[in-house]
Amino acid sequence: MEDRKIADKISDEMIDYVGILAKLELSGREREEAKADMERMLDYIDMLNELDTEGIEPMSHVFPISNVFREDIVTNGDGHEETLANAPLMKENCFKVPRTIG
C-alpha cells in the first residue's frame, strides 16, 4: 500500500469530478487526454514521496521575507474604465454574465 502512487488512483469518476469543479465539459477524447496528462503530472509529483521531508517546514514564499504591508490610504481613483476595457459583454458599467443561480 505504501508505495502505491497517486496516479494509480485517477479513475473515470475522479476525472468527472475534477471536471465539475473546474466547470469543464469534456468530450470522450478530451477526457482520455486529460486523464493521461493528469497521470503524467501526478507521476512527477510522486517524486516528492521519494524524499525524506520529515521535520521540514512547508515553504509558502520563495524569499525569506515577512510583514510586507501597505498603509491604509486610498490612492486609487475611479478604475471602472480600465476594469471594463476588455469585458466581452457589459451593461450599466457592470460585467454581463450568464444568469447565476442565486
Added chain:
Amino acid sequence: MAKQYETVIGLEVHVELATKTKIFCSCSTQFGGAPNTHTCPVCTGMPGSLPVLNRQVVEYAAAIGLAVNCEITRECKFDRKNYFYPDNPQNYQISQLYLPIAKNGYVEIETGGTRKRVRIHEMHMEEDAGKLIHDEWDDTSLVDYNRSGVPLVEIVSEPDMRSADEVIAYLEKLRLIIQYLGASDCKLQEGSMRADVNLSVREAGKEEFGTRTEMKNLNSFKAIARAVEGERERQIELLEAGKKVIQETRRWDDNKEASYPMRSKEDAKDYRYFPDPDLAPVIIDEEWIERIRAEQPEFRTEKLERYEREYNIPRYDAEIITESKKMADIFEAASTACGKPKKVSNWLMVETMRLLKEHGMEPEELAFSPENLAKLVELTEDGTINSSVAKEVFEKIFSEDVDPEKYVEEKGLKTVSDEGALKEVLQKVIAENPQAVVDYRKGKAKALGSLVGQTMKMMKGKADPALVNQKLKELLDH
C-alpha cells in the same frame, strides 16, 4: 410519547472591517459607489498584479481576536481557496486555512439570567467577493466588483449554542465588542455583518451530533431567529418521518419563512487550498500584541461599573446607554461638558430612544455632537428654556445637529423671565376667565390648571410653568 430533540448550533460570522482601503490594494471600501468605480487590476484579479496586505487589517483582526479571548498566531499566512463563480474574478479567494490569525477563544453570553461560554474555534482574515445583481430584463447577471477585496474576518464558533436566544445573544455580544473596538460598524442590513447558521438536531441526551445544514441569507436578528426555528422544525419532521437530513447549504427566504437547498456542500479538499505565493507571511511578535492589547478600549462590563461609580447614574440607565458604543461616547462627552450625567442620561434614554425608533435607526447612526446635547441640558437647567421647548429643540439637534444656543436665540424660544410682561398676561387671563377664578377661590384645584394653561398658550409656551403657577396664586390668593 414524542421524542425530545436538542438543537445544536454553530455560527460562521463574517464582519467587514472598517478600513478605508481594501485588503490587498489601495481602492476605497466606501459603500454605495457607482458600479466598478472602486476597482483596480489587483481586486479584479488581472494577471501580473501583486496584492500587498493592508496593515490596518491585521491591527483590527488581532484586536478582535484578543477581545474574544483568542490566541494570536505568531506567524500566520494566506491561502488561496479555489472556486469558479462570477463574483470571484481571480478564480480564487485569498483566505486563511492552515494558519489563521486567531484561534481557541470564547465569549460569555447571558440568556434568561444564565451565563455560558460560546467557544470560538478560529478567526481568519479574507477578502470579500463582488456583487451579483440579477437582471430580469434579459435574464442575465450583472457583476459589480466594488466589494471585491473588501477586508473581512470570519469568526467560526464551536457548536455550543442550543437555541435562537443563545444565537442572538452571541451575535449581539460579538457586535458590541467589535463596535467598541471600532473595527466594524456591524450593520446586518448593509451586509457588514453576516451570519451563516450551522444547525443540526439530536435526540435529547445523545452525545453524537446529527447531520448539519448551513443556512445563508440571514440579514436581521429576527430573520436569524425565525430561520433557526424553521430549520429545527424541518429537520425534526424529516427524522420523525424516518428520513435523513442531507448535509447541504440552504438559503433562507424570510418572506416565505422557509429555506431552500442551494448547492451541495463542497469539502475543504474541493477548494484545493494552497499557500498564496504572492503574499509574505505575517509575523506578529510579542511587542505588537502587547501594543494592541494596551490599546484595547474599555468594554461594556468595565463601563457599567464606572458609570455607576463615576457618574452616579442607575444601573438600568448604564445598561441601556452602553448597549451602543456610539451612545456611550455621546454620554461621556456630554456629561463631561455639562457636569450633569443624570440629565444627559435622561435625554438619551427617553427622547433619543423614541426618535431612533420613530426613524427606524440604529444607535450607531446617531450623528449629533455631544456638545450640543450638553448645551441643551444647561439651557434647560438654568431656566433659559422650559421642558417642552427643550424637546422641540432636541428634535432639531437629533436631526440636524443644530447649536441649541443659536437656535433658541434665532427662534426667540427663551422663557419670558420679565415679570412685568408676565404680570400683564396674567391679569388679562384673570379678567377673561371670571368663572375659573370663582371656581378656584371655591377650592377647585383644577381651575388653576386651566388658568396656567391659558397663560402658557398666550405666551406661546415661552414661560416657566412653575413661575406662572406661583404668580397666579399670588394674584388670586391676596
